[in-house]
Amino acid sequence: AEALTRYDCSSKSAADFAVPAVANRKLRAIEAIDGQLVTNAVELEPHVVGDRATADPSRDLLKIAVVNRYADAPPAVGFVTGFGLQRGAIAGSVGHDSHNIVAVGASDEELAAAVNAVIEKRGGLAAVDGEHVETLALPVAGLMSLEPCEAVADAYEALDHLAKAMGSDLRAPYMTLSFMALLVIPRLKLSDRGLFDGEQFEFCELWV
DSSP: OGGGGOOOOOOOOGGGGOOBOOTTOOEEEEEOOTTOSOOEEEEEOOEEETTEEEOBGGGTBEEEEEEOSSSOOOOEEEEEESSOOSSOEEEESOOTTTTOEEEEESSHHHHHHHHHHHHHTTSEEEEEETTEEEEEEOTBTTTBOSSOHHHHHHHHHHHHHHHHHTTOOOSSHHHHHHTTTOTTSSSEEEETTEEEETTTTEEOOSBO
């Protein structure tokens, strides 16, 4: 079972998700579409605080991150719209096809807390709303639980409820999240190595 539950990444801090701002450039962002595996690529004005580009929940501009769980490497960080979170963060180790940790959040602090909750469980789903943390452990390859189906269903329902209470209007926020790193589905996705254009089939830059 050890080979199936490897988490060789260290815990993360808010600073690991910081994005330096670039003057006079727009962000290339993922647009998630409810109920769809395909995404759009959109160009958006950044929200800059000091010298950092940050999330702006008032515009549904959130950060998205992919953390390589097989090696201790810096997170890949981008921006996404369509999740609707007004606060908090969600994360999960169900991230097709590599099943790294994928997270979306309204603040760097909550993004780090959600990722760390998944790392602590050695796989699973997490939601963070300030100091409140909900988790569903998936210790078998980060994909499956050893608990009875009723307990898993209850935990998943609590996570889904919290994600929607934080503002997401997606029908299944965690299902949508799980496909944000699936590079073979157009148009724009995020891997642990950065943004990937599924139509051109090549990596692309965050700033345009």
